Amino acid sequence: MNQENPPFIPGFYMLKVLLNNTHLLGPPRTILMGLCLPGTCQLRDVVQMTRASRTTQQSFEILGVRSPTLNNFSLWKDSTFQILCTVTIAVTLLLVAGTGYDIGFRRRFENNLHIKNYTKDLNSESSSGLGCTTYDLTQSIAEKMNKANSDALSIPTGINNNNSDENLTIDPLSATDEKLSMWAELLLSFSMVTNFQAICDRNVGNDTIPSIHGLRALSMLWVILGHTMIVVFKYSDNMELRKVVENEVLFQAVLNGAYSVDTFFFISGFLVSYLYFRTNAKGKLEKLTQGVNEFTAGTYHFFGLVGYRFVRLTAPYLYVLGVVEVAMRYLEQNSVFEPPTQDHINCPKYWWRNILYINTFFPVEQMCMLWSWYLADDTQFYIIGAIILIIAVRHFKFAAGILTVFMISAWATTAYIAFSNNHMPNGDDPFALFDKIYDKPWTRLGPYLVGMCVGWTLFKTNCKICIPKIVVVLGWTASTITILYLLFGLFNTTLTKIAAAAYSSLSHTAWAVACAWVIIACSTDHGGWVNKLLSAPVLYPFSRVTYCAYLVHPIVNRVYAMESDSPIHMTPNNLATLYLGQVVSSYVLAFIISLSFEAPVVTMLRIMSHNKSK
Template sequence: MVWVILGHACIVAFKYSDNPELRKEVEKEFLFQTVTNGTYSVDTFFCIGGILVSFIYFRTNAKGSLDRLTQGTRGFTSGFLQFIGLLAYRFARLTAPYMFMLGVVQVSMKWFYHNSVYEPPTDDHINCPNYWWRNALYINTLFPVEQMCMLWSWYLADDSQFYVLGAIILILAASHFKTAAGAMVVFLFSSWMTTGYIAWSNNHAPSSDDPLALFDKIYDKPWTRLGPYLIGMATGWFLFKIDCRMKMSKVTVVTGWMLSSGVLLGLIYGLYNTELGPISSAVYSSLSHTVWAIAISWIVIACSTGYGGYVNSLLSATILYPFSRVTYCAYLVHPLVIRFLVMHTDHPIHLGKDMMAIIFLGQMVSSYLLSFVVSLTFEAPIVTMLKILAPNKRKKIQ
């Protein structure tokens, strides 16, 4: 989440600076690849989302908890009830804070449009009143980006669409595992081929193009971002099958960590001062996000089976728990915090490395402080209600 905030902070700051040529200079620096390739942070979210959905579904189904939801029905009816239950849970879980922030974005951007010396970075003051229902249905990425309200909500739309597809595959896997596995493979290859073709037909060069250059064709479209989610689902099933227990030799563990670290670092920094041809660019665009997810999956598997070492200690640190609980609200809130900073000023920002660091740290702290408030007000009550209504909870109460 910190990586996401860093990337968005830099994008907006460059847009409203009085020395935009600075971006051309810092982009030549090796470490700036950390910002340029911050798009992989979203693939981490997709991968983790797929892992959790798959693992929790199989574990819940194995315990028989879903039987109470379907009330003894079988076949198509049972699967349909499960599907409706999964969708209803997700919609209730996500929508309240999301719709609140969408309203805040609409009102604030309309105010800034009439009172700020700058034009808003996007047309939320126009799009939100007209197209808010697309956000509410989580289908806004299926329409042109020029009509999108709350631009950063593309992630929620894609993740929700993946959830719908994943729910169908998981329900199918409960009774027809091979068919479900085959469907996953087909979807994965289809995503690769589609992404590669779009990148090739648009002459997309990952090493030199702005990572958001093809936002409306590659970046935000579900059919180009599906790979990491499917890898996550496969990982979740694997962890369920082994019950998070697995014996690995020291050689296997060391090799796994070296390959995972090398892949992650290679994807972030490997294209520095490198030019790819049309075919290699298309292949890289289609496979890189999936490869990233595979490396992330190794970290999850290693940490879950007792081979995480210091990495597991860091990721499981108690101090991170409250921050992890408000990650969703931090994602919703932080772009608005960034916009408030720049659009409240009456002159451009003169950027430098020190100034950018101060801006980023201030926006990160402010975003998390506000996310706690939004979470306590809109998210936590819904989560508590869902826990009360859950089948396991009802059984204990009865």
């Protein structure tokens, strides 16, 4: 009684109980109880004490008990963590070496320029008496040094195919007149100075649609908002507030955040089609397959496209996958909260499914890094799109027929699944039937195919379409109405079973059609202030790191929630502050991952493909 602290070392335990007989609380519900007990208590002791407290009036079932004070988990003994540390150290050394070599090379090159231009100035003064400055010339050469790398990243990168598609249009450029070995060029690809300048470049390539940048960047903010709300709802202490906010009209924009993913599918299909046709029109693809038959040439193109994309995406993806496994294993052992998914179990078993981009073919309970379903679907769509595009070069009508068949099949399949499962898009949870509708490629293909059609259209017209004013007005009106209806149209409405199936089938494609008008209008000088917003240079850097931001932002969400020692209390001010913090943290990490893995890989692929073409 006289001691300030208890006469034993305390321990903390989390008891998960299912209450079956809850006359006051309504139907059976699960509760989590935090227990402070002597640290010598084992998990089985807590279970026995809980069962011993049962009375005839109580009816409950113990679902589990956990304790962060009893875990023996050590990061330094974790094999995945050791691999991550090794990779991190190796990449850090390459970044330091590449940056140092780049800075030294720039200085040496500028000194040589000053000497040459000083000699030239003396000759000029002796003949004409006129002097000149070498600063502008030196600056232009320095810019030329950046051009090879900046071109690789100045074209928008994103969640979808990113640079892997857009780099089809890039010509490898020599940084200077001085010949560098391939190893020197590969080392320079890790230069943080050059890569950061490329990411933050306020210019875009000639083969780029600038409005794509803004559409991608703003959609990423929408994705982060939706995922932040999911985490907040799971780890809040006033969960009943969710029932209140879900009945507000404006909150429907959060509940319907799945359409942001359709925007990325649309962008992905658009870039694949637009850039492939432009590259083929310049004759660059034919150089790679001269002297072979049509089937062999198509096969070369296909494996070249798929292989380039695989290498391009997998480097940062594999690193973040390891981070997810380690982070969730650590949090599962040390957090007072239960993890939202079983990544600490699934990732060691099924990581190979992620690397092969086939994880959406398996049950969601076995999925590692749940949000990676998008990367799997997008890669599968890319494979389908590559086949259609390769065929379309010589057999356009046949390729168009294949695309139409895929589109109708996706609509019919989605409608059948929704109808047979009685799916109500206005009443069910947004992630209802996740394993049957939400993440399956055969239900999400529509927006990608719409993007491919728009890409071909803008290529064929060279982004020069004369649209009458009345058509422009009707187009913007129809697009705005479609977007608003898809976001808010089902609020407090009831659909029949057939109407619900039709809505589930066509709504995602309808969203892509609305996005299609936005891109067509902005690309043909009919976008007005919308085009100015989406093409704002300030959005370019955020657009270029969207892929990495998508990879890392759920980790930020989870670490914030599970590292807390108390639930999140939801209020409008708290949610706004939390969301802004999640955005900033996610993009800081995205820039780091992009500079460390994404940008170097893109540049190395460009260098190796250039050397191979020689």
